[in-house]
């Protein structure tokens with residue numbers, strides 16, 4: 001039985017360490033000493049959660065209830081807790097200040113179970129129930145433990161690293177060598193439950209990754225597409241026959257059907273079944289296989305009859321975002337009608353199709369999905385001729401779509417889960433309009449606004465992901481393109497992610513310091529025109545201290561469907577600059 005204090009002390013230590021290698025080593029050392037379920041529980045806790053992303057793990061305690069629980073636990077007034085909160089900006093720190101020293105007695109298992117009970121408390125009187133459960137465990141906790149219990153409960157652990165660090169640590173802890181990290185990361189793309197993965201690795205060591213295969217009910221990380229610079233490049237990248245599919249601009253959805261149960265998962269692996277009851281119903285009618293996993297895109301869409309002709313209207317992504325809600329789904333179902341376009345099949349009745357080439361998958365997709373109502377299969381053209389692909393692209397754009405995805409049809413055209421693959425290439429209209437490109441950037445800071453924007457932010461400091469270092473490096477300051485509505489929405493989002501100092505996984509040059517630091521959580525799409533060398537930014541900074549910068553950036557939209565670790569990478573930016 002491992003005590004929770006060991007985990008709390010490690011969390012505290014990790015907050016201060018910046019070296020990637022050192023963090024991984026410390027985590028590995030910790031996991032080596034755990035047994036059984038502790039491995040699984042701790043894997044979730046390190047990521048600030050009590051389960052995988054595809055399960056709802058929200059505990060249902062917001063600041064107000066936490067304040068009440070803390071006041072009750074330490075017999076102080078709620079006002080006192082609020083005052084301290086206003087000063088420290090962190091309820092974990094408040095607990096650390098006011099709780100009394102005591103002997104550490106809690107186990108990891110006990111804390112984990114208690115967090116589960118807090119989540120489960122529901123129905124009438126659940127708020128009191130949750131408050132009591134939290135307050136009770138705080139009374140048993142040491143100041144260090146209490147600090148992290150409160151942060152976990154509020155979903156604000158903020159250790160400053162993501163799942164990749166854990167996977168590297170598992171390689172060292174459970175296989176004795178970091179060289180298996182690549183294989184483990186691959187397994188994680190297919191089995192996205194980090195707790196299960198950790199447990200299997202602890203039990204089976206190096207033999208474990210092989211046992212992972214896709215299972216209906218557990219989402220697989222999405223395969224992504226590369227950008228190309230020109231049609232000529234496309235020709236060079238995929239020789240011979242290729243398929244150009246329409247690119248739908250909506251929300252990615254992975255549909256999992258297991259008997260009667262049908263679920264939909266987002267690209268962030270969240271369960272979005274409840275947002276799209278119409279899609280789920282339609283899939284029930286169109287897809288008859290008992291067990292199947294499909295990959296596709298939901299778009300805001302209507303089909304009209306005009307003078308005997310069928311007319312399709314595709315709406316931009318922003319319209320679809322109206323459906324990102326928990327309440328009034330039925331109302332929005334009418335207000336924002338959607339369709340689903342499937343473009344891949346990953347699993348069928350007990351068999352993984354990830355290692356089948358795309359032509360075979362496409363033909364199975366066509367066999368097992370009946371096109372009717374709002375269920376479609378991505379339209380495409382198959383050809384060797386780049387000229388024909390250009391024509392298909394022109395027709396696609398004419399319809400109001402954003403572009404095409406060109407896919408390899410080679411013998412090795414597998415489904416590469418979690419990869420920005422060299423088997424899929426996207427070509428969008430904006431690429432053909434000169435060097436205008438879009439980037440998914442992480443907001444890491446904001447500057448106060450002046451004049452008309454007083455009281456709001458003036459510009460956002462945005463970063464790209466350095467994949468090797470798992471660090472966010474600044475690329476540009478975005479100050480244009482915001483509508484008033486965007487600005488309000490962004491201000492609200494920013495306010496929940498303000499931190500008092502630079503998060504340790506963010507790198508900012510001295511001269512670029514923002515007025516407010518924002519923890520990496522918000523991803524925005526930005527249009528920009530040119531990548532240049534810049535001494536002011538840290539993106540891809542070499543030894544000579546020159547980073548890369550994006551010129552003439554303009555805000556396009558908030559990308560709720562992106563997590564910070566899905567952002568545009570330094571490697572992609574370098575590629576765009578140098579073309580190699």
Ligand code: ATP
Pocket residue numbers: 222223224225226245246247248249250251252297343378405426438440
């Ligand atoms: P962008 O930001 O350019 O829209 P993205 O960042 O959403 O692209 P990419 O991997 O660059 O993601 O482009 C592929 C995305 O396009 C997929 O994630 C999917 O959501 C969407 N998509 C639409 N139609 C298709 C299709 N026919 N095949 C594959 N992906 C498609």
